Amino acid sequence: MRSAKDFFRPLAVGAPAPVREVPLRPSRMIHFFDPGNEKMAAKVPSLAPQVDVLLGNLEDAVPADRKEAARLGLVKTARATDFGDTQLWTRINSLDSPWVLDDLLTLVPEIGDKLDVVMVPKVEGAQDIHYVDRLLAQLEAKAGLGRPILVHAILETATGVANVEEIAGASPRMQGISLGPADLAASRRMKTTRVGGGHPGYLVRADPAPAADGGADAPRPTFQQDLWHYTIARMVDACAAHGILPYYGPFGDIQDVTACEDQFRNAFLLGCVGAWSLHPAQIAIAKRVFSPSPQDVAWARRVIAAMGDGTGAVMIDGKMQDDATYKQCLVVADLADALAARDPELAEVYAAATREEDAR
Numbered sequence: 001m002r003s004a005k006d007f008f009r010p011l012a013v014g015a016p017a018p019v020r021e022v023p024l025r026p027s028r029m030i031h032f033f034d035p036g037n038e039k040m041a042a043k044v045p046s047l048a049p050q051v052d053v054l055l056g057n058l059e060d061a062v063p064a065d066r067k068e069a070a071r072l073g074l075v076k077t078a079r080a081t082d083f084g085d086t087q088l089w090t091r092i093n094s095l096d097s098p099w100v101l102d103d104l105l106t107l108v109p110e111i112g113d114k115l116d117v118v119m120v121p122k123v124e125g126a127q128d129i130h131y132v133d134r135l136l137a138q139l140e141a142k143a144g145l146g147r148p149i150l151v152h153a154i155l156e157t158a159t160g161v162a163n164v165e166e167i168a169g170a171s172p173r174m175q176g177i178s179l180g181p182a183d184l185a186a187s188r189r190m191k192t193t194r195v196g197g198g199h200p201g202y203l204v205r206a207d208p209a210p211a212a213d214g215g216a217d218a219p220r221p222t223f224q225q226d227l228w229h230y231t232i233a234r235m236v237d238a239c240a241a242h243g244i245l246p247y248y249g250p251f252g253d254i255q256d257v258t259a260c261e262d263q264f265r266n267a268f269l270l271g272c273v274g275a276w277s278l279h280p281a282q283i284a285i286a287k288r289v290f291s292p293s294p295q296d297v298a299w300a301r302r303v304i305a306a307m308g309d310g311t312g313a314v315m316i317d318g319k320m321q322d323d324a325t326y327k328q329c330l331v332v333a334d335l336a337d338a339l340a341a342r343d344p345e346l347a348e349v350y351a352a353a354t355r356e357e358d359a360r
């Protein structure tokens with residue numbers, strides 16, 4: 001293991017210094033597009049102002065015989081597009097694939113100055129991050145880049161989940177982790193064929209009713225459970241412990257916008273900052289879910305104002321507030337401020353709700 005003293009030294013002579021804090025830029029939706037698909041790539045300039053992150057996908061969903069076209073398409077799109085303050089990410093091919101080396105050897109020199117984050121699939125442990133970390137440093141030095149490209153890991157193997165804490169802390173380059181429910185299900189030999197979401201067979205059943213209410217013959221309600229709760233919670237803790245950001249990944253049933261919203265909201269409430277959008281229809285869902293509600297923002301701001309220096313206890317509308325609720329409210333209010341800085345419409349919605357709360 002590297003000494004803590006060396007952790008923030010560049011891994012190659014001439015490479016930019018590692019970041020000390022992950023930049024908290026809004027990333028409510030990581031919008032996937034296939035850069036080799038000309039129709040999709042043509043939509044990038046109009047999508048850029050609508051999303052927080054655009055991700056050129058080179059891995060799964062890109063056919064094997066289109067890998068090179070996707071890589072070159074990403075170079076072309078990145079060069080031709082003004083992304084404004086929208087981030088540009090890429091998902092490279094997996095580290096055991098025949099394409100990943102060329103992905104990195106092409107992208108860093110060609111568009112390294114435009115790439116914010118490289119997403120690495122099927123990460124199994126710290127060793128995978130260390131490999132990418134050193135290679136990126138060498139390539140950044142060679143390309144003369146002035147800032148480091150950050151790294152995002154997909155949690156999608158059983159071994160990766162077992163090692164999630166060491167992955168989260170493997171490098172100052174680590175920006176965040178996304179849940180990859182499809183590959184993870186396969187790796188664990190789960191018996192679901194969906195991309196994320198629940199399964200009607202994964203449930204608990206109420207006890208039989210008392211004899212007076214029909215006993216064993218009475219219907220027994222069932223309650224569907226969340227297949228992903230354990231993994232998301234573990235991922236959130238690992239990320240929070242290492243100061244990086246957790247994300248829910250993809251929801252494959254594009255037409256089921258209701259269940260998509262539920263899955264995203266569960267992740268938001270548990271601590272995730274965003275999710276992937278695979279189709280334009282999922283962009284608005286992620287934007288809605290991962291922006292705190294105006295009522296929650298107004299309430300949080302009211303508690304913060306009432307708590308002064310954040311210590312002690314006060315009563316607001318019959319509810320006790322203290323140092324801990326103050327911190328909870330700061331999470332919501334700080335997120336709202338960051339989103340409002342990027343989105344004037346949202347800023348106005350939050351301001352109006354705050355005025356209304358203050359007037360009560």
Ligand SMILES: CC(=O)SCCNC(=O)CCNC(=O)[C@H](O)C(C)(C)COP(=O)(O)OP(=O)(O)OC[C@H]1O[C@@H](n2cnc3c(N)ncnc32)[C@H](O)[C@@H]1OP(=O)(O)O
Nearest residue numbers: 032033039040043057060061182183195250277278279280
């Ligand atoms: C498990 C994982 O690894 S998940 C991550 C990997 N998967 C992906 O990246 C998938 C990305 N998404 C897609 O490939 C597509 O959305 C699909 C295949 C799911 C559906 O595509 P289509 O059948 O074309 O959907 P649909 O007909 O509804 O598309 C409507 C329009 O949106 C466009 N569109 C669809 N998805 C996207 C996208 N992600 N970005 C930009 N435009 C898109 C289509 O090109 C189409 O354009 P048009 O109206 O000009 O013809």
Ligand SMILES: CC(=O)C(=O)O
Nearest residue numbers: 156180181182183249
């Ligand atoms: C996200 C992803 O890659 C997966 O679910 O497999």
Ligand SMILES: [Mg+2]
Nearest residue numbers: 060156180183
């Ligand atoms: Mg996957």
